[in-house]
Amino acid sequence: MQVGFIGLGNVGGKLAGSVLRNGYDLCVFDLDAARMGDFVARGASAARDPADLMRRCDTVITCLPSPAASAAVVEAMLPEIDETKIWLEMSTTDATEIKRLAGLVSARGGVAVECPVSGGCHRADTANISIFAGCDRATFERVLPLLTTLGRRVLHTGEIGTASVLKVMTNYLATANLLTCCEALVTMKAAGMDLNTAYEAMKISSGTSFVHETESQVILNGSRDISFTMDLVKKDVGLFQDIAQEAGVPLEISPLLLRIFEDGIARYGARELSPNIIRRLEDATGLQINAPGFPAEMVDDEPEEPGYEVIPTGLSKPLLAT
Structure with a gap:
């Protein structure tokens, strides 16, 4: 073949x-x-x-x-x-x-x-x-x-x-996971928590997710490189929103995700790496969300x-x- x-x-x-x-x-x-x-x-x-x-x-x-x-x-x-x-x-x-x-x-x-x-x-x-x-x-x-x-x-x-349809759904969930991880990390930093410890607390708890165990690492490294960009997130969440609207489902979280990424694109550009959506909170608080020991990119071990x-x-x- x-x-x-x-x-x-x-x-x-x-x-x-x-x-x-x-x-x-x-x-x-x-x-x-x-x-x-x-x-x-x-x-x-x-x-x-x-x-x-x-x-x-x-x-x-x-x-x-x-x-x-x-x-x-x-x-x-x-x-x-x-x-x-x-x-x-x-x-x-x-x-x-x-x-x-x-x-x-x-x-x-x-x-x-x-x-x-x-x-x-x-x-x-x-x-x-x-x-x-x-x-x-x-x-x-x-x-x-x-x-x-x-x-x-x-x-x-x-x-x-x-x-x-199922793929768009999974990307929607990943986007929601990403934004909650960003909010959690910035809030922990603002509350005086050590970010290495905060990462582990999230990882071993009911609050963990695939997104946390991958994207949170490159966020904390500072590279923010997960090989995915903000315009692609907007496309995928938009496709999910279209499915919901066609099915008559009155979503509340999905439109908010779209607005957040539209704002991120306006600030940083459509081709900015998607984990850098955390910059919106870094800019608002003056905090830098970095910690030692995390990889610049993910490698499947x-x-x-x-x-x-x-x-x-x-x-x-x-x-x-x-």
């Missing part, structure tokens, strides 16, 4: 590295020639453009920064799609758009799978990230061997569109392990229809 990968950024580059590391014949494309050159030096081939990549590959994976970017790439690949092709979308997008693009792929005879990831760039680097897969069950079984080289925990979420399908609690594994 020749696998194509489009989008070699913070997450995509690490996922593509897992494809290459696991022995697949990999062809890549990115607007950044240097990123492509790095993969060519490691044994991949490079395509001239998205259409060329689709023409050469059996399965094409996209991991792009916005729904608009995904749409442009898929529409460029469409003339080369037929019944032998599979498209895997690993970007964070909205359900309506993924359904539209999947319909275009299906009309050409191809197969589409949405499979956004969750767990941070450091886990993408070691294939220990989680993957949500939206597609019919037969297609899921077909692509599972590839997905388990890209991630450790793979959840079949249902038909096309379901994975995008768990060994890479074979991936597997996650079966939802209370359910049994579905049988593949014959």
Whole structure:
């Protein structure tokens, strides 16, 4: 199988590295020639453009920064799609758009799978990230061997569109976690607490979270580098807000998160690292939220392990229809 990968950024580059590391014949494309050159030096081939990549590959994976970017790439690949092709979308997008693009792929005879990831760039680097897969069950079984080289925990979420909805939900929760961690750390500093001790108290308590155990560390280091930016947070929380509004759910916290990040973008710029949202509180209080001993960036210290399908609690594994 020749696998194509489009989008070699913070997450995509690490996922593509897992494809290459696991022995697949990999062809890549990115607007950044240097990123492509790095993969060519490691044994991949490079395509001239998205259409060329689709023409050469059996399965094409996209991991792009916005729904608009995904749409442009898929529409460029469409003339080369037929019944032998599979498209895997690993970007964070909205359900309506993924359904539209999947319909275009299906009309050409191809197969589409949405499979956004969750767990941070450091886990993408070691294939220990989680993957949500939206597609019919037969297609899921077909692509599972590839997905388990890209991630450790793979959840079949249902038909096309379901994975995008769940991914947006998890990013909303992560954003809420980030902002509460920021408020907790600044308040502890203002109250005279040692921040190393405050970090540990949060970590070993009912107040801990994945976000605290990762993003709080790079906040306290001062790098604030989690390879995610404020504009992407605003996009993801906005997508979650759209889902809630369409479903008639009167949210109160989600609009507040949006306003906070809109203010952060106005102050520091759209491409500012998302943990630097804490600067709003640092600026307001005159406090610096730093502590010794924390890393500048997160590195996954768990060994890479074979991936597997996650079966939802209370359910049994579905049988593949014959």
